[in-house]
Amino acid sequence: MYKNLYFLHHAKIRKISLLRHLFNVQFFRSNHNGSGLPSILLFKLAINHARNQPFDKPAIIDVKSGTQNSYQNLISDIIEFKTRLLLKESEKKDLNKARIAFLFPNGYEYVVSQWSIWSAGGIAVPLCITHPPPELLYVLKDSQASKIIVHPEYYDKIKDVAKDAKIDNVLVYEYQKKQKKNGKSDFKIPSLFPMDINRRALIIYTSGTTGKPKGVVLTHANIQAQINSLVEAWKYNKTDKILHVLPLHHMHGILNALNCTLFAGGTVEMMKKFDAELVWNRFMRPERDLTLFMAVPTIYSKLIQHYKNNILPEKQSLATESCSQFRLMVSGSAPLPNSIRNQWKEISGQVLLERYGMTEIGMGLSHEYEIEKRYEGCIGVPLPGVQVRLMSEDGKDITNTYEQPEELQIKGPNVFKEYWNKPEETKKEFTKDGWFKTGDIAMKTEKEKVFKILGRSSVDIIKSGAYKLSALEVENSLQAHPNILEIVIVGVEDQVWGQKVAALIKLKDPKLNLDLQQLREYAKTNLASYKIPSLLKIVDEIPRNAMGKVNKKELIKYFD
Template sequence: MLKIFETAENLPDKIAIVDKDKSYSYQTLLTKSKAVASFLLDGETDLNQNRVAFMVSPGFDYITVQWGIWLAGGIAAPLCITYPFPSLKYVIEDTGATIIIASPEYEEILSPYFSTSGIRFIKIGNFPEYGSFELPKVSKDRGAMILYTSGTTSLPKGVLTTHANIEAQVSTLVEAWQWSQQDYTLSILPLHHVHGIINVNSCALWSGATVEFLPQFDATGVFEIFKKGNVNVFMAVPTVYFKLIAYFETLSLIEQKEITQILEKFRLMVSGSAALPVSVMEKWHQISGHYLLERYGMTEIGMAISNPYEGERRAGHIGQPLPGVDIRICNESDEVIPFDQAGEIQVKGSNVFKEYWGKQEATQKAFTKDGWFKTGDIAVMENGYFKILGRDSVDIIKSGGYKISALEIEEILRTHPSVKDCGVIGIPNEEWGEIVAAAVIPYEHLDLEKLNHWMRERLPAYKTPRKYLSVHDLPRNAMGKVTKNELKKLF
């Protein structure tokens, strides 16, 4: 049995999940997950790594579905609950999902799959409370999960991780950040993303801690939960800390003092998924008494580098390699260079994903000949701490903790009948890290507000450009390729 389920068996009466003011024990969580697994098997002995796509709101139901898929021997493919239909369709069809599971609120958007041949559609309410079928023995080398990342190509790539990969990613963080069953964390991050799934939920449940869910981020709601005094571990992206600071500054001095006294009692606060502005780190320290622990990771590797749990947390730096993770810095020829020289971070370890789903060529390109994963991030070590300098591709935009492919957005923009050509970039923004900006060459006059509405129907909100510019031409090099750094200057 996988380690996360062993914890649940060993702590039957401990509270695992708090969801909408209702508490669920580890025993309840495991019993319901087994019932989900039995229902998914439907008389079969093993799902045999069949892909199960699920669109379920964060909370108790989400975890029981994820665990149920794993217990039945399937590969979990979580769908983003804010995606428009074309993005959902891409993930469902790219994974080749044979089962789709949906919460009631997402049944309508997924309704085209109600009667699709070869796909079994399950509504959350159909799951029984208890199951009676024998569950398969799932080996750790089998596929566990497919999460999607934009990468440097126009279409998102499915990152396949095995149970062994997930156990390595989780156990490393549990050790490094000293998780225990006394911990209580708040889960607010999207659950189609490694940060929320691995760093928050899986680490907590692996350790026997308690996870409280706040399905939709709301600064008032976060502080109300903090005021109850249970939460002692909190993880978020820089954008969330930016919004919490902005809300805190609207409060009276008495309310601010009360919140500061509560935050000072926390054990750990972490920031990741995007670079943490030094100004945000300093302001949060003034409010909470904590220097946020900044770390570095990717969908493909989980977490690889972290500031120390005990010791100096250096602003603007990501820290040192985590236990069991090998890091090297290489030049453009994949030759190893000293840490104090700028180069690409390359990673090796049992935390590294298995493959890009159905994309053999992309998988091969992602690794060096001697088996190191090429992150594409450029870093240098300064006085024992790694610092990220940037990305080797200007076509990746980091916004609000997401990595967004500019090429994917450009492809969709070009399908608009009034857009002749376009260039998409990220421009620096204190709250979001970067925001998506698009320069478009129109065939005739183009209403940019209408264009934005049109884009929102085709892309998730976080991928939709925040700024538009109508231009006669785009800056290009001698080969005709758009020079993105020159394009940024237009904004």
């Protein structure tokens, strides 16, 4: 079944038969420049960090394994693993843009694998460790992956999926810490070889909340533009240390939290997954050496609940004080309810910076870095290098018109190259003059002169009677109800109204009660009558994906 199944370690490569008997395999170096790395800015800067930073300063802290690795170790391990990826490529100079899928928990092996694929000339396809086999199979087949790199912990999860995808090249990789002689690093500065910056580098699959997931292809130039933009706007630097708790199959975790920090020469402390208790415990450790934290609104909500319900009153002041170590906390990937924003500010003293992005564009808009310009309910201004416009249905540019909702469109070097193997769908998402159509409805506010997202035109703009309303606006207003923990607003088809406003709610305590009449009475204080829900469903859990997003098309079924 598996012709090429390897367990890769830094000391040796071992081949495994179908009976899983292990035996040594001779190691052959490729004729590719085995000691070199691509002359792409991300690698150039990493080499520079390795040259100039102390050997004892970590680039990656892997909390699960308890290991720390410097930039010197990272560069050396990438070069070694890159060469081993090319082991079976015979006389090829590189992977020739082959799609290489990889399945790893948050940790050092993930970073080595991703960067090694890039340096070997492959296209990295990150897989989600929590996805069920059918979703993994879809990605493998759609991307036409030729190899899979997997952590031993997830080998059993992927082996049958690989068989179904007809992939017989599975590499099982686990990092083993090297012993240093006399406590000194044997790091040697590598050479650089040319690589086209416009080469495809990464395929990230959309979350599929509005349709079948599509493979978004990003080039090295796209990635560099996205990182440059954020590093400038959010002031990343070599003294930064981020606590990384986000999944690593979406832009937020891959670019914003991981690669931007490494680009700037900072330290990434990687937890295997988010755990509210562990995160608060890490915040409250005496060293106070963290500077960055990035999360989705669901994570901030869970941190708030843990603070209120699990941290003893006499220790809450310590928890609050611990948040002063951060220079920046960011929320993204889903709309940030004002109630969560305000509760987090009260608990932590931090005003969350909210940003707007998509898999196809990376980050497009953001609150400004200055705290006083982080306006509630808005997503700020275009990031450096990003062009933004609002276009009406009849093709008029109304970007400079205030309080008029229209489609948000994006242009710039940050915008993706294509949907993988979907030329017609790619073409459909761009205007004739080259602007990407986000499908999101936005407007520019007259008071603050910044942009505000009203929601996706397909699911968040509800047409009820003669009115169009924003589901996000209704969610934001009702989220403040004292009994509501989570709320999602959807439009349910109706013969009379076109769509009815429906609320799906998870209560803070199952013992609490909230009926439709009570909800409507509360809503009257802040919402126009046509925005008030006429349908209500109380649930134990609101289904969300790994990034905290909901699939509203699926949630409508609750009201069938």
